Amino acid sequence: MEWQPSQRLPDEAVKEIDGSFARLRLPLAKVERLFTGTRWAEGPVWFGDARCLIWSDVPGNCMLRWDEETGAVSAYRKPSGYANGNTRDRQGRLVTCEHGGRRVSRTELDGRVVTLADSFERKKLNSPNDVVCKSDGSIWFTDPSFGILGWYEGAKAEPELPTHVYRWDGELAVVAESINQPNGLAFSPDESILYIVESRSVPRKILAYDVVERKTLRNRRVLIDAGPQGTPDGFRLDTQGNLWCGWGMGAEGLDGVHVFNPEGKLIGRIDLPERCANLCFGGLHRNRLFMAASTSLYALYVNAQGVPYF
Numbered sequence: 001m002e003w004q005p006s007q008r009l010p011d012e013a014v015k016e017i018d019g020s021f022a023r024l025r026l027p028l029a030k031v032e033r034l035f036t037g038t039r040w041a042e043g044p045v046w047f048g049d050a051r052c053l054i055w056s057d058v059p060g061n062c063m064l065r066w067d068e069e070t071g072a073v074s075a076y077r078k079p080s081g082y083a084n085g086n087t088r089d090r091q092g093r094l095v096t097c098e099h100g101g102r103r104v105s106r107t108e109l110d111g112r113v114v115t116l117a118d119s120f121e122r123k124k125l126n127s128p129n130d131v132v133c134k135s136d137g138s139i140w141f142t143d144p145s146f147g148i149l150g151w152y153e154g155a156k157a158e159p160e161l162p163t164h165v166y167r168w169d170g171e172l173a174v175v176a177e178s179i180n181q182p183n184g185l186a187f188s189p190d191e192s193i194l195y196i197v198e199s200r201s202v203p204r205k206i207l208a209y210d211v212v213e214r215k216t217l218r219n220r221r222v223l224i225d226a227g228p229q230g231t232p233d234g235f236r237l238d239t240q241g242n243l244w245c246g247w248g249m250g251a252e253g254l255d256g257v258h259v260f261n262p263e264g265k266l267i268g269r270i271d272l273p274e275r276c277a278n279l280c281f282g283g284l285h286r287n288r289l290f291m292a293a294s295t296s297l298y299a300l301y302v303n304a305q306g307v308p309y310f
Contacts, residue, residue: 003273003296006030013256013271014300021259021268024242029301031270034066034290035073040153041292042234043130045086045094046282046309053282055292056083058099058153066297068283081105082147082154085130085184085234085278088309090137097128099147099154104128104139104168117141117172123160127153130184130234130278133309134191136214138169142182142196165196167215175217176209184234184278187211188262189241189307195223197232206232206243206264223264229254234278234292238304242267244289248275257291272298281306 006012011030016022038057045054051068054076062078063086077083081098089095094107095116102125103118116139118125127147132140144163147154165176165185176182181200187193191211198205206224209217224243226232231254235245241262248255256272257279274294282288286305291298 003033005032011300015269015271016267017269018261018265018267020261024238024259024268024302024304026301026303031272031298031300034071034297034299035064036296038064038295038297040277041294041297042084042277043086043097044278044280044282044290044292044297045088046280046286046290047088048282048284049092053280053290053297054086054094055290055297056080056086056096058082058084058147061100063096064297084128084147084153085141087131087133087139089133089139090135090309092309095131095133095139097131097141099127102127102148102154102157104131104141117166117168120161120164120166120172120174124157126159126161126163129182132186134187134214136169138167138215140165140167140175140185140194142166142185144181144183144199146181165217169215173215175215176220179207184232184246186235186237186243187307189237189239195235195237195243197235199231199233203227204230204232206235206245206260224260230258231275232258233276236280237307238281239307240304242304244279244281246276246278246291246293248277248293250275256293257289270300 010027039059043056063076065076081100085097148157183197183199204226208223233246257270259268276293
């Protein structure tokens, strides 16, 4: 059936699991579908200075641009190198994970696209997936093998490296290893904790690490056990430390966004008709949640602000 927005307010798709979620929802806001037509939507990133959102269609081998003023969607980059996750660095430049080039690239302010990292110890990276930038300018990214497992999200190839998490600051270093296919990652608001999705553990988990001396990870622990049917993917944090996580398993109540408090307790849910791979905060006040969900892009105003990029 064709999806239709809620005809009533508050939107029944925005569900309160714990009473603490009530302050994060806006009773007069409802889920909107901004675009549909991608094969697998990923990596949304907000450009406030241009009033637009850029996101990836990984198997479509393109990146799309949604204009806030007109609502128009246009091709931003095609081919995109099978781009996946995106973020902005502290100078406002676009940083992208590319399956095709097996690299992390940066789009300079003059439009040039340069390679930041495509190998480690003379071995090719697998298929960089998601990326965040720390306040010191360093870039942190996950490197699972999803993009080289077949011919849909990149080109099939044999992995040359384990599935690590890396930090780049001009040189590349492994910051976390022995993670079974690391996926989404994000820092806590004060950058004292890095959260990482372990997407092929059974059950899937969101791990937490203490950030020591700004560039080292210690004290690995499980913050969220996703359970037998949980599928966390990409996520972002609000300024209060809540985790807004893309989620999906093709069943009612499992497709959309799950919201956890800093202690890892599920407090709210945004039900979507499709699995949500990734999300970001944007809009004038960083309180509009943009959700890249399979074939579509959705948005919802919330009573929370995302941690600013820069």
